[in-house]
Amino acid sequence: MSSTESDLAEYQERRATLIRDDRSYRRDIQAPLSPAEIKAEKIVRDIRALEASTIWKQEHASVPHPFPGMEFLTGRNLILQTKLFKILSKMPKGALLHAHLDATVNSEFLLKLALQQPALHVKVPQTITLSNVDSILPEFRALPLDQYSNALSVTETSYEPGTWVSIQNARAAFDPSLGGPTGFDKWVIGALMINPTEAYNTHSTIAKIWEKFTSTFIVSAGLIRFAPIFPEYIREFFKTSIEDGIMYIEARINFLYKTMIGEDGEDNIPHREWLVTFDRVLNEVQENMKRQGREGEFIGARIIYTTIRFITPEELEWYLEDCIALKKEFPHLIAGFDLVGNENELIPLIDYIQPLLKFRARQKEEGVDIPFIFHAGETLGDGSAADMNVYDAILLGTKRIGHGYSVVKHPKIMDLCRERGIALEVCPISNEILRLCSSMPMHPLPILLNNGVPVALSSDDPSVFGNMGLTFDFFQVLVSSEVSGLSTLRQFARDSLEFSTLNSEEKQHAIAIWEHQWESFIEGVVST
Template identity: 35%
Template sequence: MPDPGQREVLMREEASRQVGGAVRLTAAERRLDAHLHWLKKKEMAAAQFPPAMHFFKARALIQRSPIFKLLQKMPKGGVLHIHTSSLVSVDWLVKNVTYRPHCYICITWDNSVRFLFSSRQPFPRWDCLHWQLLGALRAKLGDPSDFDDGLIRNLTLFTEEPDVAYPSQDVVWEKFEKAFMVAAGLIAHAPVLKDYFYKGLEELHNDNIMYLELRSGVSRTYELDGTIHDKVFTLNMFQQVTRQFVRDHPDFLGARIIMAAHRALTLSDITSAVKEAIQMQRDFPDLVVGFDLVGREDGEKNIWYFKDALSLPAQIGVRLPYFFHAGETDDEGTEVDGNILDALLFNTTRIGHGFAMAHHPLAKEIARKNNVVLELCPISNQVLKLVSDLRNHPAAVLMSEGHPLVISSDDPSLFGSTGLSYDFYQAFVGIGGLKANLGTLKELAINSIRYSSLPSHLKESGLLVWQNKWNAFISSYSGQPHHKGTPTLS
């Protein structure tokens, strides 16, 4: 018969290897951890278990969860993977922005919508032959509630019957990319973008997030008279708004931008985008931190296709950090599946999604050796039909092995979520299962600052601010006094 003592040693050894397994918890933290464990067992035994359901159907259940409510109050560090066009809740775009003067709308040939702010009747174009002033249109409707709900449906993927509306990845991705086009005319209006970005920081801050790294194509913005501003204008605006937000909220660490280009572009286009990112990083060294390729990986060119463009910084002796989307696929063995190894070949700083990482033992080994963290976006992976039951997400393997992870939200406004609390819930309750504990949550939050692009001295000060917030959070549940200091993982 095996030795019971040896079995206990094996159990402890395995538990110590998971994400958060080496985190030493205080007495107050252990009490909260025991309470969380009890709550999680209760939710896992319920007839409807949210991580096993599509998020669109589970959202209301999650909102009622005591674990979710606790996670909303938890200081989560930073969000390192989120896109500009989905930073702010769709309700605000419709109920605030589309009610502003000079906002025009048109219905396209495929029953989508486009928006444009203009001081005069906009000219027809190929996809928009007839523009209508939104204010005048609403005046004819009486109660505009149903109309506004229709606008919201154009700006989000959310639906009551997701499996019927999106029977395949192709269908959901078509709606996904179309929603970005719908939002573009609103967000790219210069006065709107300024308010939009501040509102986005506010929504993150309200979810107890203290730092942002934004994937952005840095769109050219426009004025009512048709004036088009260049990308330098947009970056200056981001910088000014960030500084104002930090003045208004001194506990917020700031925001930085990862410039992005769509992988559907040509090699020549990507070469130009890389050169532009190099120049913008020189001009805005405290704002622009690197470069990424965005868009659906399946069916598009892989990272290696753009090798000449991506090799350019090294050839001219410039360091341009990469933050590649890679492995956002379930097509194992295809060329796209090789994106994770290609991303590592180009010394990516982080890997966005990495859904396929668990199938690449060498990539896991290299990533861990080089401290390349994986940006886990659970809700995005489920909504875009890579996995249906989040208990089966391949990141469960990575979490149990202690692979470096951060939790991110990708495109929250398109999924009907905000901030990070929903994704933390899905990762903690669904992917992590009963093994994930308060140490897991603590390490994931710390990782979001540790693996950010902040310089070392700002990481240190940021971790101190976060630790004090964490201590206050623990104290609010335990009645224990606050203690100052920096977080430890050993």
């Protein structure tokens, strides 16, 4: 070997060593791949490369600048055309650890449920016209029988602003110039979702897109928090999750409203009954899966009790006590506690420190364990109150961090997450649509992975964003990195179970089931 060849060989060896050392913290390289996984890995990488040079390079009339990991709402239809998406849709995803129940069911399905309820009514602040149909939000509510309305339309000039109209009448009499009943559906669904124009043009700042985002929950609340709809809504959430390969769920439920409207139209259903309903539907779904011989596909679901960051510290104490009472009665359902809402504008964790510390002491007194699972660092801020939430989340002993987008700015926090096993619930599509990044290649997820921070990919609010299940989020991550591969997705799925609130025995059982599912999935990939 010549000296030049020797130098080149030595350089190549040093280069490989440096790359290996640089990536040594990554969790996805720590478990060796089986021969079948090696084959599947190559197949997936080859498909990704081929589609990057074909589908994502071609001109598309509706997609002016296609590229892998592009803005989700613009590229969604292209994603559905890829072979890679079809493969990932069959992948066992493990657990969904970050999803807000109020935004987990397809908006069209929710509207379909609503139209079956005679008690549901709608009102608007002014008559709906062609010029305002995109800006007027519907308000829904179930009314007692003696308050049913005879009003027929929200689009007639004779409509008196603020008058309740039955949802069926409002739909049937929706002005033909606005699309008639189909136009009504489009109007309601548009109020429940964020569309590409809103995400990338008219609502292009974080403040504006959060205003639209928040409005979708205001609209949906009157539909979901109605006793006849609530169980069917939960059932559909479980059903569609199972179809996407999700075997376990920890759903965040907003308990800000202290009661739900009952079938009689009275606002009198307390939180306890919400959990009774959740538990009943969960048991029914599991029994149905068992009868089909598919019990391993869905091992259960729990609730992360949440309320909103705009309540006062004094008001928070009521919710913390309520959470303890529910945990004592439903120990198998309550998984943790969180405060949610726009961190950039609402109250930071430090302002709640007194009741939160008291909450830990009260748990000891009551003999319960309710871990904090805080949203923190869902912000572009650097040293802002929202960014500083990550410090308080850590000091309060959070089990996981919701989003944690700004964690990459804090090397010590990343070290602590790695050392203490604090997983980040990363919601890539949510972060992009809510303007934290412009596309997936801009997302800081690779920094977390390269620093060994455990990650559970999550969908956050899929009914609002259109990323139902987890396949879309897995897809966007996979196509946006040359380093990440099928082994990375495997680690996400496994870690979602490892860092859940399941106890040790439950985790071992769940992971064993998932590993069997993973082997079957790999066999399917290899045989394609």
